[in-house]
Amino acid sequence: MQEGKSQHDILYDYLQINHNPLIFILDNFETPWNYKDARTDVKHFIEKIADFSCVTLIVTMRGMEGPGEIAWQILGESQIPTLSMEAAREAFYQVSRKIKTEDNSGKIDHLNEQLDCVPLAIRLIAQLAKKISLENLLRRWNELKTKILSESGAQPGKLTNVEFSIELSVRLLDPAAKDLLGALSYLPNGVPNWNQTLSEMLPDVPEPEIKVLQLLDCSLVLEKSEALMMLAPVREYIAARYSISDFFRNQIEIFYVGITEMISSNSKPGEDLELHTLNFFKTFSQYQGQGGQEKAALCLQTLGDKYYYVNQYSNAAKFLTEARVKFQNMNNEYEAANCLRQMGNVHRMQSRYNEAIAILAEAKSRFEQIRSEQGIAGCLYSLGEIYRGQSKYNEATAALSEARVLFQSIGNQGGAANCLKSQGDIYYMQSKYSEVTETLLEARVLYQSVGSQLGTAECLQSQGNIYRMQGKYSEARETLSEAKVLYQSIGNQGGTAYCLLNLGDIYRQQSKYNEARETLSEARAVYQSIGDQKGTADCLIVLGLTLEDQNQLDEALSLILEAYAIYSTINDVSEMGRCLDRSGIIYRKMGQYELAKQAFTDALGSYSQLQSTAHYNMGWCLFEFGLLFKDMGEYSEARKKFQEARDLFASHGELQDCVETCEEALEEMESLAEVAQ
Structure with missing residues (x-):
């Protein structure tokens, strides 16, 4: 200090003559920056220091902007930084000293996810994990939340206590x-x-x-x-x-009721629906606003239906379950049964057929108790769809016929049309193409009578596929293109992509490979834009087949395996089997017989998990396995596989054409065996 000069003056004089680089580290700078009326003086001080060329300033503080009129360079994130899940897990292990096991990792990841991977929270809860089990720790978090996020025995501070x-x-x-x-x-x-x-x-x-x-x-x-x-x-x-506050809560409830009512009157799915999912659920499960629990239940049901139609099945089940509880509490048996029926459909779309059948049977029983023909018919239709998916065509036809009669008796032409379309799909699976065409035409007329563009488009799409299977490619392209235009007019991107996928397959079958790749790439882009993983993988499969047809086997195999990876993430066992099956065929063509053997074996393992729903695919996999052994000159093994395929097709009772193909292969094996002898 010098007489007549302040501390600031002494500092400024020193910085003026200093030529060495200096670093000022001002930690927790929000304390002086936000202290009462001191900001003007603090701002002047730090700006003055920053003007000296020898000075580098490092400031840590809460907030989005650095203090004063200084061109700050932000280091790291301007907001509270969080850890990646991998880093959070490693930090937890290091602090808690827990032993790394698969079971522990799952529980730790769940805890870190609950904490949004905030470093301080992870450190504090990991310290607790030294003393108590992960199960008890999770239970205590659920009960006490941030109250447990403090360092035991330490004075509360910003580094020892989250609160x-x-x-x-x-x-x-x-x-x-x-x-x-x-x-x-x-x-x-x-x-x-x-x-x-x-x-x-x-x-x-x-x-x-x-x-x-x-x-x-x-x-x-x-x-x-x-x-x-x-x-x-x-x-x-x-x-x-x-x-x-009750005031703000009421405003939020009004806002979300408005969005839900707009969704229910809009045929197109809300683009931002998933961004609000948790908000929707909390608002309506804890609803206190106008209309009471009936309004909350109806909103939950509307949202559950919408999530179902945009293929978000876990969200659909969650909302419908909550809606059903509220309807039951109000003794609204009809809507409670309706929620149950739709939950059955959710399980059906996920190929959980046993659970779906049980739920739909319960819903049908409840509809019968209140004598709702509409509800009974809806359950029968869904049961028919399940039996169709399981290739139980006789049971499917019986359920659909009964449903159609009920729909017609109450004047529900759309429901009757749905039954006809499903019956057409059954004829399609049985290769009864003339019956398909007749049934689809009748369904299409009914859809048009009730103004259902979606139903009309689906009939056109199915008819286009019939033409494709019959080799009538020009008719198929024309019909599928018409369906695509209809889908586009109602904003149904999934339907649009499906038509593009089938048009691409038609080009492939006509050996128009450039058009096939272009159309399939367009379909894939649409599927990706709507987050449809299955559709994306379906496109990869057909693109792989296109390359296989051009004998570009390495590239084809790469796409098939990419599709397999996607199907694995969504646990689509049937399509996983299909990919393995196809990769086995490609390996056989490449002469890589051991890899082909393994692929066919794995494919059969996948199909076996599906039990009664995989006769057709498993039969053809066995047939291709037989062709592999034939190429390898192992005729007795080939004969065994052809026999297994034949017996499997024959046991189903509706695959006689496939049986005959196997019989022809067996006859060829007999001839080859005689020549070999």
């Missing part, structure tokens, strides 16, 4: 921002597309953008993919300490 750290930021807020924070903590999905949505969701919040910026500056919320989010520890603490 203390969060509260430091909350103290920086004005009352209006705290109210908004409480409202945001109510929403597990946060506010998707918040710049547009927040003012619609909470119309009475004055200047919401300014309040949000205040929350972002305190690191209590973060912006991710245009959504306003809260990390799990913050959300749990705020929800418990600063719970949502």
